[in-house]
Amino acid sequence: MQPLRRTDYDFTTAVADHLQFLYKMKVNLKVWRQKNNNTAGKLVEYGLDNISPDMSFLEMFDVLNGELTRKGEEPVAFDHDCREGICGMCSMYINGRAHGPQTGATTCQLHMRSFSDGDTIVVEPWRARAFPVLKDLMVDRSAFDRVIQSGGYVSVNTGSAPDANEIAIPRSVSDEAMDAAQCIGCGACVAACKNASAMLFVAAKVSHMAVLPQGKAESTLRAERMVAQMDAEGFGACSFTGACSVECPKSISLDHIARMNREYLGAKLTSENMQG
Amino acid sequence: MAWVTQTLSSSLGRKVVMSLTGLFLSTFLIVHMAGNLQLFKDDGGRAFNEYTYFMTHNPLIITVSYLLYTSILVHALMALILTRHNQASRPVRYAYSHPEANSLWSSRNMGILGTVLLLFIIIHMRTFWYEMHFGSVPMAEYDGKQYKDLYAVVKVAFAEWWYVLLYVISMVAIGFHLAHGFQSGFQTMGIRHPKYTPIIETIGTYFFAIIIPVAFAAMPVYVFLQVHGII
Numbered sequence: 001m002q003p004l005r006r007t008d009y010d011f012t013t014a015v016a017d018h019l020q021f022l023y024k025m026k027v028n029l030k031v032w033r034q035k036n037n038n039t040a041g042k043l044v045e046y047g048l049d050n051i052s053p054d055m056s057f058l059e060m061f062d063v064l065n066g067e068l069t070r071k072g073e074e075p076v077a078f079d080h081d082c083r084e085g086i087c088g089m090c091s092m093y094i095n096g097r098a099h100g101p102q103t104g105a106t107t108c109q110l111h112m113r114s115f116s117d118g119d120t121i122v123v124e125p126w127r128a129r130a131f132p133v134l135k136d137l138m139v140d141r142s143a144f145d146r147v148i149q150s151g152g153y154v155s156v157n158t159g160s161a162p163d164a165n166e167i168a169i170p171r172s173v174s175d176e177a178m179d180a181a182q183c184i185g186c187g188a189c190v191a192a193c194k195n196a197s198a199m200l201f202v203a204a205k206v207s208h209m210a211v212l213p214q215g216k217a218e219s220t221l222r223a224e225r226m227v228a229q230m231d232a233e234g235f236g237a238c239s240f241t242g243a244c245s246v247e248c249p250k251s252i253s254l255d256h257i258a259r260m261n262r263e264y265l266g267a268k269l270t271s272e273n274m275q276g
Numbered sequence: 277m278a279w280v281t282q283t284l285s286s287s288l289g290r291k292v293v294m295s296l297t298g299l300f301l302s303t304f305l306i307v308h309m310a311g312n313l314q315l316f317k318d319d320g321g322r323a324f325n326e327y328t329y330f331m332t333h334n335p336l337i338i339t340v341s342y343l344l345y346t347s348i349l350v351h352a353l354m355a356l357i358l359t360r361h362n363q364a365s366r367p368v369r370y371a372y373s374h375p376e377a378n379s380l381w382s383s384r385n386m387g388i389l390g391t392v393l394l395l396f397i398i399i400h401m402r403t404f405w406y407e408m409h410f411g412s413v414p415m416a417e418y419d420g421k422q423y424k425d426l427y428a429v430v431k432v433a434f435a436e437w438w439y440v441l442l443y444v445i446s447m448v449a450i451g452f453h454l455a456h457g458f459q460s461g462f463q464t465m466g467i468r469h470p471k472y473t474p475i476i477e478t479i480g481t482y483f484f485a486i487i488i489p490v491a492f493a494a495m496p497v498y499v500f501l502q503v504h505g506i507i
């Protein structure tokens with residue numbers, strides 16, 4: 001990148017940039033409202049004006065909830081935590097896509113400038129049998145936790161910390177593991193998949209340990225257990241449509257799904273577990 | 277043997293069954309197409325009839341054909357089980373969805389494409405396979421040897437424009453089914469590699485999704501034009 005020189009600024013653009021805060025947009029929201037898991041929900045319309053294009057999508061929801069609260073109505077329940085794309089909480093299916101129209105980003109990283117003034121925006125919760133709706137846009141993603149608990153770990157004995165350079169790991173291998181370890185467990189892959197399959201998530205977890213020497217020892221058991229748990233949770237099978245990887249905020253590659261297939265088949269053919 | 281049934285009924289195991297049967301069916305298509313190219317020979321059907329005689333009398337081919345029938349049945353049955361399971365995994369659908377933004381139509385509609393193929397296979401086998409094995413096919417004689425004249429059956433069937441159209445539509449379906457299915461089948465088996473995946477994708481797209489369906493579709497069209505004296 002070239003350093004910005006004074007002449008790169010065109011005066012009108014600079015003024016427009018500085019006055020951007022004056023520009024407000026109108027949006028028409030259709031938001032899924034549902035009291036709890038036992039009641040039926042429906043899309044409810046809300047109009048908002050005075051939305052700054054620089055707001056994040058969640059800040060726009062804060063504005064909506066402020067207005068609802070002032071009117072004495074129930075605010076929209078939605079999950080969020082870090083608001084910087086690392087916790088994976090902000091599950092929203094926006095205008096027919098997981099986390100909205102941007103790729104490689106979560107809902108909290110989506111800004112209102114991605115929409116046009118006067119747009120209608122439909123917001124629904126993740127839809128999957130394994131992710132029951134708790135309230136409005138909040139879903140229960142504890143199925144992912146149970147998949148991790150079933151094998152997404154490396155067993156280590158406690159004691160003094162091992163020397164950092166005790167095991168030499170080639171850069172390419174650690175990079176591959178780190179790419180997979182980027183998964184934040186947001187569930188966009190499940191939400192986007194036509195089969196509500198959790199393959200990309202589980203594959204990322206299986207992969208990031210399987211490629212490292214510390215994780216190899218338990219890789220057979222891990223693949224068997226995590227796949228079994230994934231199936232038990234009621235996720236669908238993989239059709240290799242690739243939707244998951246496109247919608248994944250961390251752009252986790254389909255390579256990991258192929259690796260998990262290899263790991264699982266290898267585990268099934270070689271493990272001494274006769275019961276399955 | 278609990279581990280075998282358990283593995284084959286897992287989501288990954290079921291896909292392996294889909295992949296193995298699907299890829300086996302794909303290799304069969306090559307043989308089937310190569311053989312049927314005899315239809316383009318202008319010899320009154322002699323080469324074609326000799327080829328069908330070989331296909332119905334060679335013990336190896338007969339053995340493989342049972343594997344083929346089984347594969348079709350298992351592939352279709354597993355497709356049904358998987359599709360139902362996949363649909364049940366999303367009991368409440370989205371009110372508003374844009375799947376075309378992240379995936380190809382063919383990859384999302386393998387079940388519909390497959391259903392077209394299943395119907396096609398039933399009709400196709402009723403017209404030719406059933407007639408050849410259980411129907412009354414006229415006889416032809418080459419060099420003093422008697423052959424079933426399946427070519428005559430082909431000419432009658434492909435004289436109908438709607439029957440030809442059915443074939444052409446079905447070949448479009450198989451093109452789309454294999455455009456996704458061929459490369460997906462390898463990934464299901466865990467085969468994905470920067471060196472080989474591009475080759476597999478090229479073969480899947482150009483050979484299985486274009487050349488094979490076009491060659492198959494050309495057969496009924498050619499016979500139709502010939503029977504009606506257009507060429």
Ligand code: HEM
Pocket residue numbers: 237238239240291292294295297298299301302305348351352355356358359386387388389390391393394397453454456457458460461462464
């Ligand atoms: C009998 C009618 C058929 C039906 C109902 C059918 C259905 C399906 C379905 C639903 C899938 C996708 C599975 C998934 O995405 O999870 C599939 C995959 C596949 N099919 Fe078929 N199909 C049929 C015929 C064929 C034929 C005739 C061929 C080859 C000539 C074929 C080759 C394949 C291949 C290679 C796959 C990929 C397997 C994978 O993704 O691992 N299919 N089929």
Ligand code: SF4
Pocket residue numbers: 088182183184185186187188189190200201204244247248249250251252
């Ligand atoms: S694989 Fe991607 S989309 Fe799926 S849970 Fe992980 S970060 Fe989210």
Ligand code: FES
Pocket residue numbers: 079080081082083084085086087088089090106107108109
């Ligand atoms: S709120 Fe943490 S990723 Fe969006």
